[in-house]
Amino acid sequence: MKRRDLDHESCYRAVQSMDRRFDGVFYTAVRTTGIYCRPSCPARTPAPGNVTFHRTTASAQAAGFRACKRCRPDATPGSPDWDVAADVAGRTMRLIADGVVDREGVGGLASRLGYTPRHLGRLLTQELGAGPLSLARAHRAQTARVLIETTDLAFTDVAFAAGFGSVRQFNETVREVYATSPSQLRGRRAGGAAAEGVIVVRLAVRAPYAGSVLLDFLRRRAVPGVELVDDTSYARTLMLPHGPATLRLTLPDVTEPSVTAFVRAELALSDLRDTSAAVERARRLLDADCDPVAVSDAFGADPVLGPLVRRTPGLRVPGHVDGNEVAIRAVLGQQVSVAGARTVAARLTHDHGAEVETGVPGLTHLFPDVAVLAALDPESLPMPRSRGRALTGLCAALADATIVLDRAADRDDVRHGLLALPGIGPWTADYISMRALGHPDVLLETDLGTRDALRRLGAPADLDTGAWRPWRSYAQAHLWHSLVHTQGDS
Structure with missing residues (x-):
C-alpha cells in the first residue's frame, strides 16, 4: 500500500485559514496542550513547531492526545479520500464504521479484506498511524459520545450500542479520549425529542448540501411497504446484522459552504448492537463524506457541467443502505x-x-x-x-x-x-x-437519460468526459437532475 504522507506545510496553511474542507481529512495534534483538533478549530493557531498531523483520530489518540472539547474533532464527516482511493485503508474504515470488528473481530475484518490479521495491522499502522483495534476503539468512542449527548439512553445501553464489551471499558475509554466523564458529556446534550424506543442522532455532512434533490430522487423510486417519502424526510425498513430496523432521515438544504450541515436520523432498532451499522448505512445513503467544494471546483469552468453545479450546489450521488x-x-x-x-x-x-x-x-x-x-x-x-x-x-x-x-x-x-x-x-x-x-468516478455513457441530458445541454458529440475524473458519478447526478423538470423520470 502506498503511503499518502501529510505535507506539514500544506496542513498548517489549512489550520491557519481554519479551512473546513479539511475537517475529517486530517487532525491537528498540539504538543503543548496534549489535545487534537479539527483544522477549522477556532482556538488560537499554535506555533508550527508544536503541531503534528494525523489521518485518523485513532492515530492522535495512540500518540497520547485527547479530543478538543471546543471543536469536537470526531464530530466531523469522514474523509472523502476513502471513497476516491478505495484502497485497503478506505475499505477498512468503512467496515469498522459498520461495526465489523465488534461483530467479527480483527480476524473477520482481515478475512473480508483478503489479508492475515498481522499483515493488515502492519498496513494500517503504516497508512493510518493505528491498527484495527485502535481504529475500532476510536469509532466506539465517537459513537458513544453521540449517544450520550443526543439521547436519554442509560449509560449501560450506550456502552452496549457503541460496541464496548463492558461498562467499565466504556467509562475508561470516554475518560481517556475526552478527558471527562459520561455524566459530564451528557450535560451538553443537544438532541431533539424522539418517540419512545427511537434513537435520534445528528449525522454530519459537508456543506453545501442539496437535501431536497436527494429526497426527490428517492421519492421517485420509493417502493411501497419498504420506503416512505414526505416533504422533508425519507423513511424505510432495513435488515441489520442483528435484526430488522426502521430509519427516518430529515434532509435539509444547506447552501452556505462554510458550515457543517447535520441530517437528523431517527433509528428504531430491534437490537442496540446495530447502532453503528445503522448510522454507517445512513451515511452511505446520504453520501455524507463527499467534498462538494472539490466537486464544484472541478466542474466550475466546464461549459456543460459548470451551469448545473452553480444551479444546484451540494448535489450528492444517492447511495443506499443495502x-x-x-x-x-x-x-x-x-x-x-x-x-x-x-x-x-x-x-x-x-x-x-x-x-x-x-x-x-x-x-x-x-x-x-x-x-x-x-x-x-x-x-x-x-x-x-x-x-x-x-x-x-x-x-x-x-x-x-x-x-x-x-x-x-x-x-x-x-x-x-x-x-x-x-x-x-x-x-x-x-x-x-x-x-x-x-x-465517485462512474459515468453511465450508454444510459438514455445521460444521452438525453447531454443533447439538451448542447454537448458536442466528441465530448471528452475523461476531463470529469475523478468525479464522474457527480457529473452523472447533475445530468440526471437536469432532466427532472423536463421529463417525469430520470
Whole structure:
C-alpha cells in the first residue's frame, strides 16, 4: 500500500485559514496542550513547531492526545479520500464504521479484506498511524459520545450500542479520549425529542448540501411497504446484522459552504448492537463524506457541467443502505422506466418480502432477501424471462457470497464478477458500483437519460468526459437532475 504522507506545510496553511474542507481529512495534534483538533478549530493557531498531523483520530489518540472539547474533532464527516482511493485503508474504515470488528473481530475484518490479521495491522499502522483495534476503539468512542449527548439512553445501553464489551471499558475509554466523564458529556446534550424506543442522532455532512434533490430522487423510486417519502424526510425498513430496523432521515438544504450541515436520523432498532451499522448505512445513503467544494471546483469552468453545479450546489450521488437491494433494483430497471421498475419491485416485495411490525403506517415489509429470490422460478417472475434468469442468477451469486457488495471488496473485482453473470451488462454493473459501492468516478455513457441530458445541454458529440475524473458519478447526478423538470423520470 502506498503511503499518502501529510505535507506539514500544506496542513498548517489549512489550520491557519481554519479551512473546513479539511475537517475529517486530517487532525491537528498540539504538543503543548496534549489535545487534537479539527483544522477549522477556532482556538488560537499554535506555533508550527508544536503541531503534528494525523489521518485518523485513532492515530492522535495512540500518540497520547485527547479530543478538543471546543471543536469536537470526531464530530466531523469522514474523509472523502476513502471513497476516491478505495484502497485497503478506505475499505477498512468503512467496515469498522459498520461495526465489523465488534461483530467479527480483527480476524473477520482481515478475512473480508483478503489479508492475515498481522499483515493488515502492519498496513494500517503504516497508512493510518493505528491498527484495527485502535481504529475500532476510536469509532466506539465517537459513537458513544453521540449517544450520550443526543439521547436519554442509560449509560449501560450506550456502552452496549457503541460496541464496548463492558461498562467499565466504556467509562475508561470516554475518560481517556475526552478527558471527562459520561455524566459530564451528557450535560451538553443537544438532541431533539424522539418517540419512545427511537434513537435520534445528528449525522454530519459537508456543506453545501442539496437535501431536497436527494429526497426527490428517492421519492421517485420509493417502493411501497419498504420506503416512505414526505416533504422533508425519507423513511424505510432495513435488515441489520442483528435484526430488522426502521430509519427516518430529515434532509435539509444547506447552501452556505462554510458550515457543517447535520441530517437528523431517527433509528428504531430491534437490537442496540446495530447502532453503528445503522448510522454507517445512513451515511452511505446520504453520501455524507463527499467534498462538494472539490466537486464544484472541478466542474466550475466546464461549459456543460459548470451551469448545473452553480444551479444546484451540494448535489450528492444517492447511495443506499443495502448493496444487495441496489443490485436487484438495477436489474429490475433494465430497459424500463423508473416507474415500471418501482412497480415490479413493489410486487416482489409484497409476494416475497418478510412482513415486519414497525409502528409506522406504510412501512410493512423488508425488501426481499437474495436467498429467497434466488430460489424462485425465473418464469414465474413479473418480467421478461431473460431478465428473470438474470435476476435469480445475480441473487444466487450474492447469496453464496461469490459477489459481495459491502464495500470491502475491490471495485474492479466486483465489476468483473458482475459482468461474468448472464444478463448483467456494463450499465447494470456500473450503476451498482456507483450506488452500492460508493464509486465517485462512474459515468453511465450508454444510459438514455445521460444521452438525453447531454443533447439538451448542447454537448458536442466528441465530448471528452475523461476531463470529469475523478468525479464522474457527480457529473452523472447533475445530468440526471437536469432532466427532472423536463421529463417525469430520470
